[in-house]
Amino acid sequence: QKEVEQNSGPLSVPEGAIASLNCTYSDRGSQSFFWYRQYSGKSPELIMFIYSNGDKEDGRFTAQLNKASQYVSLLIRDSQPSDSATYLCAVFNAGNMLTFGGGTRLMVKP
C-alpha cells in the first residue's frame, strides 16, 4: 500500500462547478497535510495546508481533514479553466518525512 494515494484522473469538471480532489494516507501518526498545484512543466506551488480535523477555507479552496478516516480532500468552488493542473497531496508523517501522492490531474472545461 502506498503511503499517500490519489486517483490519477483526469478529473474533468465544467467551468463553474465544484471540483473535489481526494487523498488517503496510511500513517496514523501523520501531523500535517498539504495541497500543492503543479502546472505542466512547472514546479509545485502550495495551495493550502491543514493540521486539524475539519474544514479550512481560503477563497475558492476548502481543505477537509478527517484523521479518523485518514482522509484529506480539496474542494475548488467555481472552477476555472486556469485551475486545470495536477494537484498533489503531501503528508508529513511521524517519520519526519514529507511524502507526496501521485497527483490528480484536473481538467476544467469552458
Added chain:
Amino acid sequence: DTAVSQTPKYLVTQMGNDKSIKCEQNLGHDTMYWYKQDSKKFLKIMFSYNNKELIINETVPNRFSPKSPDKAHLNLHINSLELGDSAVYFCASSPSGFRETQYFGPGTRLLVL
C-alpha cells in the same frame, strides 16, 4: 529576485558521467530539500538538510550526494549517471523545519543518454 533557483535548467549527458546541480535560496530558510520527479510525475524526497542535519531517503543510491557549503545552498552531485536517473530534480526550502510549507525551485530536467 527568484526565491529558490537551480542551475542548470536542462542537463543532457552520457551514461557514466558525473554531474552536479546547484541550488540557492534567498529566503533565509534553514531547511533545504532535493526531490526527484519521474516520468509518471511521482515526486519523491531524496534528501533534507537542516542545520547540518542530513536526512537521507534510504531508497536513494549512494551515487547521489548532497553538499551544503552554507545555509543558502544545497547542491546535488551525481556519480556514474544511469539511464534511470533521467527525471526532473527539484530543490525546495522551508523556513525552519520539515513540517512547514516548502518553496520549490523551477526544476532541472536531466536526460541521461
